[in-house]
Amino acid sequence: MTYQVIARKWRPQKFEDVVFQDHISKIIRNSIRMGRISHAYLFSGPRGVGKTTMARILAKALNCLSADNPTDNPCDVCENCIEIKQGYSFDVIEIDGASNRGIDNIRDLRENVNLAPVKARYKVYIIDEVHMLTKEAFNALLKTLEEPPKHVVFIFATTEIHRIPETILSRCQKYLFKKIPVKSIANHLEKIIHEEGYKIDKGALYPIARAGEGSMRDSQSLLDQVISFSDGAISEEDALSILGIVTLDSYLKLLTFISNPDPAGLVDEIDRISVLGIDISRYVAGFIDIIRTIRLVNNGIILTEILGFSNDEMQALKKAGSNFTDEELSIIYKLASDLQTSLRFSTNERINLEMALLDMISVKKSPSVASILRKISEARGTGLNSAAGTAGKQTKNTTQVNNEESAIDNIKSLFHGEVID
Ligand SMILES: [Zn+2]
Structure with a gap:
């Protein structure tokens, strides 16, 4: 059996499995239950936090055959769910905005938009990195968004929402995806490791999760690298030296x-x-x-x-x-x-x-001004010499005490030998 990368194998298939984006899952599921389907969704947020994953789950929810209408709980086993999951559905079209950014690409899209879906209820266009489209392409897209055919749903994903024209934004339901906290990533990685039958030192989990910088996908590919070098047990040192992460x-x-x-x-x-x-x-x-x-x-x-x-x-x-x-x-x-x-x-x-x-x-x-002043105020109560001497010996090394004493002497000389009250 070939090795399947973790990010792919563990891609969430249900709304409730998308880590740390419950605030979005909840609203989308609710609107599906109420029958309020939007023609355009915009998912924005950092890379690797679940935007396209959520888009695919939404596409399944709209087209799942386990119910007569869109369902907030796609079955994952019907023909439509499986085709969408495997990425070969005729009716769910994924477009990479970065490599299809021109007007011609959007013109093609506009011609196809009007054709009815082959098997599904909705034709779903998922456009990733949509902010990469050219101005002309956005204008062409806008025309479709202004009068979208009933059977079409657009889901746009972007890491840079500020680069999307206001005219497009105002026609979308907008969802802000959050950067995933290290703790949530570490917990999820631990679950994956456990279920995959690997062992890992606890000490390696957090550094790997931290190195992913809030991206589940990046953290998972770091974990892939570590696993590919290990024979089932991953020590902290191995993990960190493979990834070049500092302990x-x-x-x-x-x-x-x-x-x-x-x-x-x-x-x-x-x-x-x-x-x-x-x-x-x-x-x-x-x-x-x-x-x-x-x-x-x-x-x-x-x-x-x-x-x-x-x-x-x-x-x-x-x-x-x-x-x-x-x-x-x-x-x-x-x-x-x-x-x-x-x-x-x-x-x-x-x-x-x-x-x-x-x-x-x-x-x-070197003693700071504040610590010198503190010393002076201590000296006021107990007599300068004993304060500098005993307090210093308990916690500080000789160099520090000497430095502080000489600094105190300097300050004393500023006040002509007197410590003022
Ligand atoms: Zn289904």
Whole structure:
């Protein structure tokens, strides 16, 4: 038996199976039940989130033979359902807007639109990437939309709704598809792996789902790649090295080496990443995400759904975050963003990365103004020397304490040796 790619094999066949787009399924099913069929639907949203899948299910719902009228629960086994599912129905025509964007293509379509369906109730035209049509093609299409034959339904799909003329938009029922959260993707991948009889380390699931960036289709093809290299059991390390995805572990190491200054450790880790052939820009983008997450978590904002980390990962991030103050994270974030910008023009990305990481170490080494002021205020209560001494020894290393003490001395000298009340 030939291997069938996951995205295809697992393409949802029923409304309720389209992951995370329930808000759309619900309205469409409802309108079918009420007999309110529109002549034009517009599905917009990011790539790989279920737009054409939903379009095909809608085409089945309109033409399923298990009921006398369109049904919100297509049977999937009648002749029409099967033909639509397999993609060879005469009455459900899929057009790629990107490669059929000209006026001639739409003229052909307009001639065919008037012919009655062969076997189905409705002739359904699914036009993917409809925003690619030329202006002339849109104008021709508009004429059909203005007076659509009774038996015709258009379903347009697009990732760029703003490129579609208002005259077309105003004639469509519009549905906005959402980017799928990492958690929903990870859960779905887990289900697929389980039912396909593979085993996977839990630690690999979230990174794969994250790498799909909200697209179920992309995440599924990443999973395909991993499966094709495995013999049934997928370890975290295998999965990540096959896909060139950076483990959370690498970022946690960076944070440790920054909070507990270890320049050699940092450079070693960057060396390891470079040897693995990891794209530095993507690596930095991942690091920025991590800084954002721990800063939010440190501020008491834990939106697991949005941040896209598993519970275990979240615990590790919380622990790493506890070594940084909010200001330090703010400065580190700024350094990382500047680094990201500079990488665009860099001829040696690795050097930029190393330099930025060393800057981050100095953020940790040099006391911030706020921490100096805090020290001063502590000193007011307990006597300057003992505060700087005992508080420092408990949590900070000697370099930091020395730096802070000398900074406090500097400030004291500004106030002529007096700490003001
Ligand atoms: Zn059917």
